[in-house]
Amino acid sequence: QQKTVTIGVSIPAATHGWTGGVVYHAQEAAKQLEKTYPGLKVVVKTSPDGAAQANALEDLSAQKIDALVVLPFNSDELTNPVREVKKGGTFVTVVDRGLKDTSIQDIYVAGNNPEFGRVAGKYMADTLKTGNVVIFRGIPTVIDEERVTNFEKALEGSGVKVLDKQYANWNRDDAFRVMQDYLSKHPKIDAVWASDDDMALGVLEAVRQAKRDDIKFVLGGAGMKEMIKRVMDGDKMIPADVSYPPAMIATAMTVTAAHFFTNAPMRGTYVLNAQLITKGNAKDHYFPDSSF
Amino acid sequence: MASVLRADNLSKSFGPIEVLSGVSLDLKTGEVHAVIGENGAGKSTLMRILSGHLQPTSGVMHLNDKPTAFASPVEAEREGIVLVHQEILLAPDLTVAQNLFLGRELRRFGFVDDEAMRERTRTVLAELGTAIDPDVEIRHLSIADRQLVQIARALLVPHKIVAFDEPTAVLTPVEAESLFDIVRRLSQQGVAVLYISHRLNEVKAIADRVTVLRDGRLVATREIESLEPIEMARLMVGRDMSKLYPEKPDTASADTIMTVRHMTVPDYVDNVSFTLRRGEILGFGGLIGAGRTELFEGLVGLRRAKGTITLDDRDVYFRDARHAMASGIVYLSEDRKGKGLLLQQDLRTNLTLATLERFTRGPFINVAAEDAALDAAIGDFDIRTRRRDLLAGQLSGGNQQKLLLAKMMLAKPRIVIIDEPTRGVDIGTKEQIYRFIASLAEQGCSVIVISSEMQELIGLCHRVLVMRNGRIAGELAQADLSEDAIVFLATGVHEERAAEIAAGHA
Amino acid sequence: MTDTLLRTAAAKRMFNPDMRALSPFIALIVLAILGAVINPDFLTASNILNVVTRSAFIAIIAVGATFVISGGGLDLSVGSMAALVAGFTILTLNNGGAEISTLMLGALVAIGLGAACGLANGVIVTFGRIEPFIVTLGTMGIFRSLIIWLAAGGTITMRNADLRELYRPVYFGSIAGIPVPIVVFLAVAAIGAVILYKTAFGRHVIALGSNEDVARYSGVPIWRVRTLTYIIQGICVGIAVLVYVPRLGSATPTTGLLWELQAITAVVIGGTALRGGIGRIWGTVVGAIILELVANIMVLSNFVSEFLVGAVQGAIIIIAMLVQRSLQRGR
Amino acid sequence: MTDTLLRTAAAKRMFNPDMRALSPFIALIVLAILGAVINPDFLTASNILNVVTRSAFIAIIAVGATFVISGGGLDLSVGSMAALVAGFTILTLNNGGAEISTLMLGALVAIGLGAACGLANGVIVTFGRIEPFIVTLGTMGIFRSLIIWLAAGGTITMRNADLRELYRPVYFGSIAGIPVPIVVFLAVAAIGAVILYKTAFGRHVIALGSNEDVARYSGVPIWRVRTLTYIIQGICVGIAVLVYVPRLGSATPTTGLLWELQAITAVVIGGTALRGGIGRIWGTVVGAIILELVANIMVLSNFVSEFLVGAVQGAIIIIAMLVQRSLQRGR
Numbered sequence A: 001q002q003k004t005v006t007i008g009v010s011i012p013a014a015t016h017g018w019t020g021g022v023v024y025h026a027q028e029a030a031k032q033l034e035k036t037y038p039g040l041k042v043v044v045k046t047s048p049d050g051a052a053q054a055n056a057l058e059d060l061s062a063q064k065i066d067a068l069v070v071l072p073f074n075s076d077e078l079t080n081p082v083r084e085v086k087k088g089g090t091f092v093t094v095v096d097r098g099l100k101d102t103s104i105q106d107i108y109v110a111g112n113n114p115e116f117g118r119v120a121g122k123y124m125a126d127t128l129k130t131g132n133v134v135i136f137r138g139i140p141t142v143i144d145e146e147r148v149t150n151f152e153k154a155l156e157g158s159g160v161k162v163l164d165k166q167y168a169n170w171n172r173d174d175a176f177r178v179m180q181d182y183l184s185k186h187p188k189i190d191a192v193w194a195s196d197d198d199m200a201l202g203v204l205e206a207v208r209q210a211k212r213d214d215i216k217f218v219l220g221g222a223g224m225k226e227m228i229k230r231v232m233d234g235d236k237m238i239p240a241d242v243s244y245p246p247a248m249i250a251t252a253m254t255v256t257a258a259h260f261f262t263n264a265p266m267r268g269t270y271v272l273n274a275q276l277i278t279k280g281n282a283k284d285h286y287f288p289d290s291s292f
Numbered sequence B: 001m002a003s004v005l006r007a008d009n010l011s012k013s014f015g016p017i018e019v020l021s022g023v024s025l026d027l028k029t030g031e032v033h034a035v036i037g038e039n040g041a042g043k044s045t046l047m048r049i050l051s052g053h054l055q056p057t058s059g060v061m062h063l064n065d066k067p068t069a070f071a072s073p074v075e076a077e078r079e080g081i082v083l084v085h086q087e088i089l090l091a092p093d094l095t096v097a098q099n100l101f102l103g104r105e106l107r108r109f110g111f112v113d114d115e116a117m118r119e120r121t122r123t124v125l126a127e128l129g130t131a132i133d134p135d136v137e138i139r140h141l142s143i144a145d146r147q148l149v150q151i152a153r154a155l156l157v158p159h160k161i162v163a164f165d166e167p168t169a170v171l172t173p174v175e176a177e178s179l180f181d182i183v184r185r186l187s188q189q190g191v192a193v194l195y196i197s198h199r200l201n202e203v204k205a206i207a208d209r210v211t212v213l214r215d216g217r218l219v220a221t222r223e224i225e226s227l228e229p230i231e232m233a234r235l236m237v238g239r240d241m242s243k244l245y246p247e248k249p250d251t252a253s254a255d256t257i258m259t260v261r262h263m264t265v266p267d268y269v270d271n272v273s274f275t276l277r278r279g280e281i282l283g284f285g286g287l288i289g290a291g292r293t294e295l296f297e298g299l300v301g302l303r304r305a306k307g308t309i310t311l312d313d314r315d316v317y318f319r320d321a322r323h324a325m326a327s328g329i330v331y332l333s334e335d336r337k338g339k340g341l342l343l344q345q346d347l348r349t350n351l352t353l354a355t356l357e358r359f360t361r362g363p364f365i366n367v368a369a370e371d372a373a374l375d376a377a378i379g380d381f382d383i384r385t386r387r388r389d390l391l392a393g394q395l396s397g398g399n400q401q402k403l404l405l406a407k408m409m410l411a412k413p414r415i416v417i418i419d420e421p422t423r424g425v426d427i428g429t430k431e432q433i434y435r436f437i438a439s440l441a442e443q444g445c446s447v448i449v450i451s452s453e454m455q456e457l458i459g460l461c462h463r464v465l466v467m468r469n470g471r472i473a474g475e476l477a478q479a480d481l482s483e484d485a486i487v488f489l490a491t492g493v494h495e496e497r498a499a500e501i502a503a504g505h506a
Numbered sequence C, D: 001m002t003d004t005l006l007r008t009a010a011a012k013r014m015f016n017p018d019m020r021a022l023s024p025f026i027a028l029i030v031l032a033i034l035g036a037v038i039n040p041d042f043l044t045a046s047n048i049l050n051v052v053t054r055s056a057f058i059a060i061i062a063v064g065a066t067f068v069i070s071g072g073g074l075d076l077s078v079g080s081m082a083a084l085v086a087g088f089t090i091l092t093l094n095n096g097g098a099e100i101s102t103l104m105l106g107a108l109v110a111i112g113l114g115a116a117c118g119l120a121n122g123v124i125v126t127f128g129r130i131e132p133f134i135v136t137l138g139t140m141g142i143f144r145s146l147i148i149w150l151a152a153g154g155t156i157t158m159r160n161a162d163l164r165e166l167y168r169p170v171y172f173g174s175i176a177g178i179p180v181p182i183v184v185f186l187a188v189a190a191i192g193a194v195i196l197y198k199t200a201f202g203r204h205v206i207a208l209g210s211n212e213d214v215a216r217y218s219g220v221p222i223w224r225v226r227t228l229t230y231i232i233q234g235i236c237v238g239i240a241v242l243v244y245v246p247r248l249g250s251a252t253p254t255t256g257l258l259w260e261l262q263a264i265t266a267v268v269i270g271g272t273a274l275r276g277g278i279g280r281i282w283g284t285v286v287g288a289i290i291l292e293l294v295a296n297i298m299v300l301s302n303f304v305s306e307f308l309v310g311a312v313q314g315a316i317i318i319i320a321m322l323v324q325r326s327l328q329r330g331r
């Protein structure tokens, strides 16, 4: 007798590089898992914003799912909607952004945004010792706020100073624009914390165009394969990166499926900390087949 | 004479309503064929069918004895049939020259040849006796000028049949005279002219034959020789129309109700002063562009203006039309389609728009009261509408004028300013409107009539002020009222020429 | 004679339903059938109630937009305005205890701030005589920035758990089996319909949208009327926020993103003309439900790749409009 | 006698320069002065060239939008269309070697696909007789989804490094000291101006936007003209993409997000009326530069918190319009 299980997966729509990666990994994992466990059905749904995600959660639970894997837009906003799903007896796995009420989540696959900022800040302080950096912020969200605050905290007490910070929406074009303007405004910039690999790519083009050699390096984040490749290849401008793998959704889905199909019930928190990727360990983070 | 266009038994229905029933018409080369009838008789509808704007519900047309049907006005134009619309159909954002050549631009090396088009425009407009700047955008022109542009546009295409739908309604004698010259020249060239007008003297002067419509049916087609205006009116209205103007009510009292001093509207009116007495019908004459419209728009707060207005011995200033209305002054625009009525809304909405607060019960509109008011207005002003849920834009031109009158009279004004009250109105209705104006004066209202029809000013007013070029050129007391005198003041040319203009036009 | 003619014609019109007004409803029914075919879970009462409940925010905002648009205006700022009002309201709630009076104060703040934002839009549009598109695009940026600043780039959350419980029923509760948001939006639509169709002000809005000159020459106080349409829009945003806040309990800088496009779309689908002069409150409400329904069908259906959801959604909306249009022409 | 009267009035108008057409330029100058006051680095040649170069995409797209809008239409899909065209173009380039011929093929694909997308918009608008707002909102979703699907949620990147080097000068190179994108956008604007002002087609576009009935009665082929405006818009998007791709060498699902609002804003700031009937190509170009300039000033200034950038930006745009409007009224 075959066991049938439906897992609903609710994630943000592919609106920038990292979430694009999440969608990709979710879909790949869904295909993989359905092959591995006959009887498993995985339904992946994306939403463009918090309210829409709350809607999608309602709609998913209307379809009678056994488990929910959710990467919430925003912890505050989605705590309640996820609680509603949980009330129906659904097994809940939360990814990346923990809910306000931790009792809701059966499994928590945690990303660590404060750590992401801290690692980047520490790298800056350690390599530069003294100097000026500019910051690129993402989209105004808690994630971004946590990253930036902790980055700045990590710089405290070092000789590294923040010259400027602006929003560039995790977008290459905006980063290019803002970097051009930074270059007009600041005669000497030692390093750039782009805080995201998409933005780092825009920054690099602007630096290349301006032919400015005061900028020693650009630090991105998230672990996009092109950037990891450059770290591996020893690109001077990209000496390092900070990991924040979108594949964490796949991990979460795998663990959740295992909960139903293996004999070992899974519970608890799996932390995927932000790691500093340098030439030494880049190989472990390089997945040439990934879309991200 | 050969017939160019023959229509047999044309009928046209809009939904369940038949507005034309079995009308036949036979148009000969080189003739000027007038079509007359009351407002809503179906004249414009007939013209629109003949020129391809509408398809008849039944009936056939023969062009040069061959059965024809036009799917669009463009097809009709290709056959040489053009229509000068009663309403203005021009693109407001394009210039005069661009409108004239719209859809048939002159080209040079693939590009539009603006210089050539401008030149041609100037020539055609000069033939019409006007010097409108070809580079002005239509939206800056007065209605009269727009009408001239529209006529010029029609004359620009190669034509065998030209239909004029009330071309002179918005024109003053001088322009009208140039138009008649053109009509005569067209007919000499063998062009057949269809001519609609409510000015029966005009018809007598220019037409060869006359077709009369009533309620969508053909009443008669007659040679002009045997037909005097009085008889035309009788055929149209179905009753005797010997007396057009009412007795002037002897109501103009001595006490002044309103004094206007040093009124100036930038670019249009320069330092105009006048007084208005209680119960008086005061006329304002002048040529197109004299600034009469602007003067009164400035007065009631619809335009920026300077000057002092004294009403009942108190100085007042009107911020907007609402404010003026609250003081008992209403202004009826000459541009009834652009500024008078909401063409896309129904009659009820239009009727009560200016006085909605009278039709509310608590915070809500009392639709029953509105309906009653509409019934009353339809009766009082003889608005010919076959369905009361029609949109205002579907009324015939003259009936729109009556609706506008009814709308503004709901405000129970003390001073009524009517700009071109009988523009496009049939003779029967005209008489009704005149009687209405006279009765207003009898009830103690003061009425200001702005009119380009001198007969109207003479027949109706106690006193006439004539404007020229933004100033008052002179005042004519009742005893001195004559066409010569008005034309003289309006144009400033000396008297013999003025007499000629006045005589040439009736 | 004319009289009898008139009356029979009016009577006949009664039996000739106005297809333009009906067609959004027909499109709604067609979509519902489509949904039922795609997934049998679609027609469950709980799903339908969910969908209609969710459409409440947009529907309420779109009722306001119907006023602005049928008066010849446009308001692109509603989404940002909603975020700003939500943020402010939550801050107010955080300052009070877990009492009904706190909620009342919050409601006052939401509606007052919404009205103030609308007033700002209205005043700039009328007195500055600038295209509403530009004005409200500008205020859209301003409101959005203010919420980012208020939240310092993060989130504004209701901190008092008891107060949240007290407030919860406004989204999750129901009156006589009907979820509260549905009751609210029906009430808002009904009041909107009464104002637009039964009062002098509503008549003036339509007149203004039909032809501003005619309205002006008829003594309609066009500045006041136009400004009021924007204020009504603001109040509707305030009401929508009051229903929204208990659901997620927080406001973020991305709250309300693109709601303006959804609201305008709902209005247009409902049969209101973007150029003004025609306003259909009930059509608008149906339009908002249609939008939410399409999104719901997308989630319930399992044939469409995640990447292509937007494409199918766009196509359905266009097809729905084509169907409507052909219905109207068919008569 | 009457003749002379009328002529003097006409002459008076001639000496009164058209403030409506001039005012965007004046707003531009005022902004430039403001920028120079805020930061002396603003007026460096490199900064100004950067800003104007960056405005190229929006300017080129907005030239197309000027046609659509002055013809009485609207196109909300341009941003998504740009993303889709960019994605397809890069895929094409990835299939060829590092040769000029590959670039040529890419250019053909970009412009061809842009024109095809425009044709789709145009045909649905004209033959379906649906509000362009709805149609292009629908196609906006469709185009955006297609690029997400093509990129499988990720990024489409130019893989051939040699080809990228060959292509790079199209964004980063310059002709006689003027960056290529500026040359391109001036050329596009000049051609656009010639088409709009000097050809019968251009005149028909304005007539259509001014009064559709009049255009129809005058024998203007309105369906063809309207569809062509959308095709021109599509071609402009194609050209903009050709300038865009060499900059970063990639297309992502976020490429072109909100470009439609920017393009429409540029058009309106430039003096084109949203209701149609007035089209000002050069004003549009200035409008696009103004938008980019405001963003630039924001980054260069040190007084504004990054949270409030959007607010100040919105306020500046409204104030710029107020200044323009008062200039126009002053005459």
Ligand SMILES: Nc1ncnc2c1ncn2[C@@H]1O[C@H](COP(=O)(O)OP(=O)(O)OP(=O)(O)O)[C@@H](O)[C@H]1O
Pocket (backbone or CB within 6 Å): B014, B019, B037, B038, B039, B040, B041, B042, B043, B044, B045, B046, B086, B384, B385, B386, B394, B395, B396, B397, B398, B399, B424, B426
């Ligand atoms: N689109 C329409 N739908 C319904 N009725 C219409 C429509 N157009 C015109 N009518 C009606 O047809 C009748 C004839 O109108 P028409 O414009 O031909 O009159 P007319 O003789 O030109 O009058 P006028 O002298 O006032 O211009 C009127 O009763 C009018 O209300």
Ligand SMILES: Nc1ncnc2c1ncn2[C@@H]1O[C@H](COP(=O)(O)OP(=O)(O)OP(=O)(O)O)[C@@H](O)[C@H]1O
Pocket (backbone or CB within 6 Å): B139, B140, B141, B142, B143, B144, B145, B268, B286, B287, B288, B289, B290, B291, B292, B293, B294, B334, B450, B452, D009
């Ligand atoms: N908005 C405008 N901008 C520029 N010129 C205008 C504008 N409106 C009207 N004009 C011009 O001003 C002049 C006066 O207009 P108008 O014809 O309305 O005066 P009027 O004395 O009221 O004439 P009438 O009442 O006989 O039509 C005309 O030459 C007209 O072309």
Ligand SMILES: [Mg+2]
Pocket (backbone or CB within 6 Å): B043, B044, B045, B086, B165, B396, B397
């Ligand atoms: Mg007529």
Ligand SMILES: [Mg+2]
Pocket (backbone or CB within 6 Å): B142, B292, B293, B294, B334, B419
């Ligand atoms: Mg006048």
